[in-house]
Amino acid sequence: MLAWTIYLSFAGALLQALLPKGRPALSRWLALAVALSGLALAVLGFAAGMPDHFARFTIVDAPWVPSMGIHYLLAADGISLVLVLLTGLAAVAGVLFSWNIEIRTNQFFAFYLALIGGVYGVFLSFDLFLLFVFYEIAIVPKYFLIAIWGSTRREYGAMKLALYSFVGSAMVLIGLLAAYAASGSRSTGLVDLAHAGLPVSFQMWAFPLVFIGFGILAGMWPFHTWAPTGHVAAPTAASMLLAGVVMKLGAYGCLRVAMSVFPHGMDPWGFTLLGIGSWRDVFALLAVIGIVYGALVALAQTDFKFVIGYSSVSHMGFVLLGLMTLNQIGMTGAVLQMFSHGVIAGLLFAIVGRIVYERTHTRQLAELETMHLSKRLPFAAWAFVIAGMASMGLPGFSGFVAELQVLVGAWIARPWWTIVAGVGIVVGVAYTWRAMQKAFFSDAPPGPHLHEPGHELAAITWPEMAGVALLGAATLAVGLYPRVLLDAIEPAVRALLAGGLQ
């Protein structure tokens, strides 16, 4: 059943490409229908996993290239189910926030749905080759979405993103080929490769290669620079998807491929250099730097969207840090943070890129200051307050549970990670507060055009309200009752940890 999330999305993309031009309404409703049915399938699939305590189950297993041992193997465990759910949510919200796309609407949704299909595919693949295929399918539509429908420096941002992604996937491909050859060229199944007994010396170089390859897409410092420019250049729906699910592809790949197939790559080297004794320490250090660096840079931005772009780098640092704790609570927190950040970043980008920018036509904080948006767009102001609180990690929102778990896990592993990451959280409060204050609640003298007639801002439309409600409800629901996702994530993480990860 879950496999239909993939097929429906690709079929929707094909149908959109064949739609006649000049029928934008039809395209929109078709895209919404496809996204909604994907979400419904994801919810049903999630519910179906509940009775067996989210044990891994196979959806489809068919030989694809028998002579090379490649299977079309779709399966799901708790982690996959949570991320599929996130993809469904982000897809629906993205369609709602692209309701105002007027040029080449059918092409927009064709690329959009192809991207969604690829993302579903990655989260459900349990064959490394298949996972890689879906992973690459997700790259190309991103380029066109940004380059055609984007804004600020869109061609530059799009090409940068495409090349970064492709370099990352080239590293993954080298790791995949090498692992396939080293395991005797029999199978590319993730489970088979993990049990192939790859030599430790091999894992020692394959692990960092593949981890960085996926890490590039997860916004790992110092390979994060595509993320802010890409996010800013992208149209709203694409930035929502980029931050919401595409960066999660990278983090998911780090967990599912790099850490599960090459667990011994994280073993100690046998010597320490400046306190760093293994690849695990290296990547944890990069994650911590990413948290603090992203937050500090966000604090200094003058463009509203860049603030959110850099905050994504900071929040994804928590995901990578959680993964590197290698303990139950930290890794559970990492997966929950993937979900949480996906929802919250989607909401923030929607408010900044769609609700505010489409009305004010500026994202410069200095100009927004003079517009008194809290009075003129109260809906946007309150939505941003809620999203901002969630992003800061206030209790009651999903971000709180996730980041707390990551920090506890990090404390168990290495206390100083927690201390530095804690600084990042404090700065996080500061930049969110600053952006909120400047954009919405400033009492700077009003700009010259404020009281001119004919400059009334357009009213909030229903798709915007529905999208905000959907994402806001998701972060609140998980924040108030995290067990609903934790029940799915915890057994899967336990199985991963028991299956070779230390």
Add this chain to the structure above:
Amino acid sequence: MNYLELFRATLPETALEIAALLVLVVDLGFLRKAALTVRAGTAALLGVAGCAAALWMVPMEPLGGLSYPGTGELLLAGGCTATAAQIGILALTALTLLLLIEAEFTRHVGEYVAVVLMAAAGGLLISAAQDLLVIFIGLELLSLGLYILTAFAKRSGASAEAAMKYYLFGGMSAAFLLFGFSYLYGITGTTSLHQIMLALYGGNAYHAAPLMYVALVMIAAGLGFKVATAPFHLWVADTYEGAPAPAAAFIASVSKVASFALLISIGTAAVHLFDGMPGKVEAVAGIHLNPQPVYLGFRNAWSELLVVLAAVSMVVGNLAALAQVNVRRLLAYSAVAHAGYILLGLAFFSYSSLSAAAILYYVLTYGLTTIGAFGVVGVVERATGSSRLDAFLGLHKRSPLLAAVLLVLFLSLAGIPPLVGFWAKFNLFAAVLSVQHSGVALVLVALAVAMSAVSLYYYLQVLKRAYVLPAVDETAIPVHPTTLAVLLLIAVAVVLLGCFPALLQGWIAGFYPGM
């Protein structure tokens, strides 16, 4: 060997030659007064019929071929690589002929088709050849045809210039090749590939090793020219740019398939040198980093040569393509890069059919994709008068189907799944790594994968013009229905073969029974 046997073994080639003569007779004899489109259509259809007839006559039995009288040494191989490559050559030739239908570069369509068919016959010959003399004759038959085809647009100065460059380089490389062959004959006293390999492995040849290295370098230069590897690639960009589009498509696909089939034959002969001898021994493949040099006859030196050519081609081709502003030149440098990837497969050649099948898979699908790419370039060129990058501006508005075909083909060339180009690369690199697990092979595969990441940039430059940048001129581009059908067929094949890679792989594996 009598003439009947010779005739039977070369039936497909004969069919092509007869078809060529038939085309000439019909075009010059009966259709003198007819309109150009009628003549082009008739000639192309007759040519396709000739390919179909030849296809029907390709010997399908696994172990046929033509031998020297009295010995078991083959002149022409049957089965395995030869058959698969010949079928590929005929199918690709038919596709390039169909692109001729709306071409306007010449009034002499009959001669054009005849020359294409004769060149294809040369291609069939070299993909089966197992003897130095047959190899040379086949190569010359193919090359001479290609020179003529390049020069076929008589009204275009670029075409004449390209043909002249191609011809001069080609003549030089043929001389190198012949020189190398003569040394090999001098060392071993035979022209049969199998006997040469055996003799080079033997003790006598050990003392002639320096001479053999000279011979191998000469041969590598000659064959490297044919498959467009750096540093023998200087003709490629000019030829691809100047030749008429259908001719360029033919050069980029059919000639490539045939030449790589020849290289596969050489590789197979090198690793199978002990076949048919008591006590079967597997020849060791790959480079050995032993402190003491191990003399392994032909095999080792050839591998090292190919490794160098492969690495240089991948780097030069991809980096030079970055700077191109003309799509044809871009395709030319990307052809150099692709030749580099394939040479990697040839350098690490497996005893089993694994490598041969992977290389054939790559070159056949690459040929198919390039024909489509040149087809699109040809249509755009006719509408805009240029094949520069800017000629593709706004293609998605001017002809949505053409743009979609371009998208599929170029992404496939860049190696994006689920298109066939990705699968071909994966298959090839997996074969390389399965021959040699670590060290040099892994570094080279890593270089190849990294370079294909570079290639995405220049392919996207074209797609960016077609889809992203604003159009200068929004008039629709007319596409002849036959051309459109051929291009769509190629695009669909690229998608389907990529989604179901086992189809073509199983088909190729079927030609290697028991391996």
